Amino acid sequence: MKIDSKKITLETQQAFQTSKEQIAKFNLLDSYVSSYEYKSLHKKFLTATTIKIDIELFLDEINLYSDQFQPWGTKHKDIPRYGLALVNQNGMFNENDPINGSLHEWNKLYPSSPIIETDCQKLTDAMSMISLRPLRIFDNHWCRSNILKWHTGAHFKPHIDTVLPSPWLRLWATTDSDNLDIRYDQGDGTLIKFENIEKGRVYIIDTSIVHDAISYSDNVYQLFLSTLPSSINILKEHLCLE
Numbered sequence: 001m002k003i004d005s006k007k008i009t010l011e012t013q014q015a016f017q018t019s020k021e022q023i024a025k026f027n028l029l030d031s032y033v034s035s036y037e038y039k040s041l042h043k044k045f046l047t048a049t050t051i052k053i054d055i056e057l058f059l060d061e062i063n064l065y066s067d068q069f070q071p072w073g074t075k076h077k078d079i080p081r082y083g084l085a086l087v088n089q090n091g092m093f094n095e096n097d098p099i100n101g102s103l104h105e106w107n108k109l110y111p112s113s114p115i116i117e118t119d120c121q122k123l124t125d126a127m128s129m130i131s132l133r134p135l136r137i138f139d140n141h142w143c144r145s146n147i148l149k150w151h152t153g154a155h156f157k158p159h160i161d162t163v164l165p166s167p168w169l170r171l172w173a174t175t176d177s178d179n180l181d182i183r184y185d186q187g188d189g190t191l192i193k194f195e196n197i198e199k200g201r202v203y204i205i206d207t208s209i210v211h212d213a214i215s216y217s218d219n220v221y222q223l224f225l226s227t228l229p230s231s232i233n234i235l236k237e238h239l240c241l242e
């Protein structure tokens with residue numbers, strides 16, 4: 001089944017401009033990744049980095065934070081999706097933290113107090129996990145980041161997370177690529193599965209392309225990370241050689 005990627009992209013562009021407050025926030029940002037730089041960094045939907053997480057250690061450590069996972073978002077709460085804040089507005093585990101959900105949805109509900117990724121730059125205690133130490137090369141360059149926990153059937157519908165020029169970059173990893181499909185629009189509205197994902201490997205993800213994901217098992221974790229444009233040189237230094 002084909003999707004209408006143009007419509008999804010247009011709707012996201014509109015979602016970024018839900019209110020004058022939100023437009024003002026984007027206008028105040030002092031740094032964007034240019035379309036040219038973005039395209040040269042994202043040659044594929046997922047670009048492997050040399051950064052790798054020790055999955056066994058992560059799965060052990062994450063149990064300490066099991067009480068801090070919150071149902072994802074305000075809609076579709078029947079879908080078994082949970083989020084834990086890694087980088088949010090105040091570095092605390094907040095009740096009903098808006099970052100444990102779609103900020104597009106939040107900004108539609110609360111147009112006069114919008115939140116965007118770059119508003120979130122404080123690390124929570126979960127970032128002190130030993131298994132996440134390889135990520136700390138991005139300290140001082142973080143913005144909104146989460147750990148997602150999905151059970152069987154959890155999914156995201158086709159969407160995008162940024163438009164170009166982009167105010168942030170996105171990184172992604174999973175603990176269980178055998179039981180998680182992530183698909184992207186190959187250019188004609190057909191979603192195809194990205195193959196040969198290595199569990200624990202951190203990838204640069206091109207979320208300006210329409211993509212979706214689904215879990216086929218319980219306790220599938222994803223790192224759902226954003227960094228500021230200032231991280232671009234660190235990323236370039238950590239690309240896997242082809």
Ligand SMILES: [Fe+2]
Nearest residue numbers: 159160161207
């Ligand atoms: Fe996404």
